[in-house]
Amino acid sequence: WDSTFCAVNPSFVAIIVEASGGGAFLVLPLHKTGRIDKSYPTVCGHTGPVLDIDWCPHNDHVIASGSEDCTVMVWQIPENGLSQPLTEPVVVLEGHSKRVGIVTWHPTARNVLLSAGCDNVVLIWNVGTAEELYRLEGLHPDLIYSVSWSRDGSRFCTACKDKSVRVIDPRRGTVVAEKERAHEGARPMRAIFLADGKIFTTGFSRMSERQL
Numbered sequence: 001w002d003s004t005f006c007a008v009n010p011s012f013v014a015i016i017v018e019a020s021g022g023g024a025f026l027v028l029p030l031h032k033t034g035r036i037d038k039s040y041p042t043v044c045g046h047t048g049p050v051l052d053i054d055w056c057p058h059n060d061h062v063i064a065s066g067s068e069d070c071t072v073m074v075w076q077i078p079e080n081g082l083s084q085p086l087t088e089p090v091v092v093l094e095g096h097s098k099r100v101g102i103v104t105w106h107p108t109a110r111n112v113l114l115s116a117g118c119d120n121v122v123l124i125w126n127v128g129t130a131e132e133l134y135r136l137e138g139l140h141p142d143l144i145y146s147v148s149w150s151r152d153g154s155r156f157c158t159a160c161k162d163k164s165v166r167v168i169d170p171r172r173g174t175v176v177a178e179k180e181r182a183h184e185g186a187r188p189m190r191a192i193f194l195a196d197g198k199i200f201t202t203g204f205s206r207m208s209e210r211q212l
Helices: none
Strands: 006-008 012-017 023-029 043-046 050-055 062-067 071-076 091-094 100-105 112-117 122-126 131-136 144-149 156-160 165-169 174-179 190-193 199-204
Touching (some): 006 050, 012 050, 023 062, 071 112, 112 144
Parallel strands (some): 050 100
Antiparallel strands (some): 006 012, 071 091, 122 131, 165 174
């Protein structure tokens, strides 16, 4: 899976690690430097590898993770970091039928989380009640490579394996803009919203040259 495999906020850095028998990630206080002992406690409640993690923008002790086990989990990290393994999530979000490769918090609304899976479905969750707010099916005919919220959270953009970049209004469940063949190459591309509303993409040409 193509992921950043790490996430950082003003208090902690989180890093996805290989784990036997499931999925796990490390959470380290920013002041902790040097070599990390093999026995250092991890967040290890998933039954499959963790594919993506994202810190909550409103609470530096809350992090979400998406996994090959088809679930999204939200975790509360103790004030000073982990002193023992964390196996109990605050909430488990179950709605995807295939592995969950993307999780990203809403930038302005509290307790709203977006997840995207290999079922080509985008789900927007109310984390407080563990309910689906919006289920966006049929908008992506193929694998979703990346999702990025606009600055105010009114829409998000996606990059898809069908080479299209789409801007989606989640409340209406509609594609409001689409750029077909944003990059001609077959390798994965990414798209992010900039502050001014423009969209920045990275990808490859037909000759596999890097493009932005």
